[in-house]
Amino acid sequence: MPWTKVLIDKAEFENTLGKQGLRGLSYRAALLEAHTQLLESDPAVIVIGEGVDDPGGVFGSTLDLHKKFGRERVYDMPIAENGLTGVAVGAAACGLKPVFVHMRTDFLPMCMDQLANHAAKWHYMTGGKVNIPLVVRSLIGRGWGSAAQHSQALYSLFTHIPGLKVVAPATPYDAKGLLVSAVRDGNPVMFFEHRWLYDFTGYVPRESYAVPFGQGAVRRAGKDVTIVAVSLMVYEAVKAARLLEKDGIDAEVIDPRTLKPLDEKLILESLAKTGRLVVADNAASFNGFSAEVAALAAEKGFGLLKAPVRRVCLPDVPVPASPELEKAYYPGAEDIAQAVRLALKA
């Protein structure tokens, strides 16, 4: 299916789906198209964030939206993240559907009070009388010495807070379809985009469509081992699977697409087939998303496991600046392949 395809680079798209006449779009363009169609179709949608209307347009994902839809609906804001999150939460309670954009995930801790104590709990605390249709987009940075305060992948933090939903699209198709679902969901949704995904190209239908929450995608079918990978790590996992092919190992790569709700069924079905599980994440292992997947295997797939679960995650240290330390910091396809080999030896 063209929409589940993970394509490592643009040339790969041109040589496969492009040849079949399918339209290719970059991740950034897919996001822009989703915003455009959402703003066109629903007058309640507004887009707010630092730089959404500037010449960069949040790396192209909101480019020129203010020209099409006016600054009443697409606007810049003071650098006052917590206050403005509260404003967005209040506006959501009273009929708007704000999409709040942050250039870096690292700015989300500024908004934590309004997200964790207000947005997440409002529906419950009001006995279901008031819902908060808020989408918070943020980008995960990496490289060029961005360092400790500009490269964090903090999604796991938000999966720990009841009342929030958390999504992390890896492909252009999902970027568009999940943003549509997120805006229509009616609940606060944390939407995480890895900056390195922005130039990736994939099949994206022109019309508006929704990718449902809680449905993972099999990025590559295989029978020997299950690799569950998130966001950018999906690509590393697919590359790892290609490396492993040469050793005669047939890896299945699963992209959960939404971290909460999580498609447990898909992961357990795969595990039933392979008996071995490797989880690849973009953040530290301790108490992170990878731990949740491992816990799922231990709780509901214990009998299926033929080997201990292995995790390929970032070290439990802040992100360093030096290029040499960055190299040592980030695991990639080879590390995933190695984890798979070890899982198969056990």
Add this chain to the structure above:
Amino acid sequence: MLRVDKKTKIALLRMMLRSRLFEEKIVSVYGKQDMKTPVHLYIGQEAVAAGVCAHLRREDYIFSTHRNHGHYLSKGADMSGMVAELYGRRTGCAKGKGGSMHFVDVSCGCMGTTSIVGGSIPLAVGGALAAKVRKEDRVSVAFFGDGAADEGVFQESLNFAALHKLPAVFVCENNYYATNSHQDARHAHGNIAKRGHAFGMHSERCDGNNAEAVYIASRKAVNRARRGLGPSLLEFSTYRWKGHVGPDCDYMKGCRPKEELESWQKKCPIEAYKKIILKEHILDQSGIDAICAEVSSEIEAAWSAALAAPYPAAEELYKDVYR
């Protein structure tokens, strides 16, 4: 105006030249792509750091931002540690862990810098609180931009510092932009200094491109802090010449009007001050050239040392998470 003595005038010029030439060096090498860290250049704003830091003693604290090079150099931080940090070397002031946005030099009160907008402000208040509680004769300075004044924490920090009469100086460099967002798109009222009045604090707004004006305003603020009269808020009007990040200009991308940049470039704090120095016969041209030559050789030495230094070993990654 209060008199500024000859020695101070030379010191101000020298501090500004150190910041300017240091960053011009960055601009000249950045294209090689071996300085792998985002640089936020201070070119155009040097008078602020110089005029403030001229009053600070070695033990006084400063807390700074992503745009920190000028603050650190003017406070007397070790240049070679900064350059090595820019190149991610083991000899960097943060051992290669911080990069351009996270310099440190504890030996002269440079307690670290943050790339989270507004973060420096309460930290400096904390420095002032520590000095007061420990009965140390120190002043603590927060450097921050007009963008940081948007954050709630700015107001919270002003209030707490005023409430406890802490020896803090809030230095807001209003360069009218936060990335590409003009102050008019963010502030209902353009005068940031006035917010200090709401907390009963000494506040002043002045020309940040005039080194002596900055010096005189800062003298009052720093002296008040030292004498236990509480914090002050200083707003300096100035302008950055380069784009928000990186060595290039940004007007071609439509980030701001070219004419606006050019009008500010005509008000270059360093060229203006050189004229005064010459006119007042503080130095002649050869005297100014001699300072430039001296600073340039300091820069060259720092660069060669940094480029010759080793990168941190991979194990270094796991060190320093906790003490």
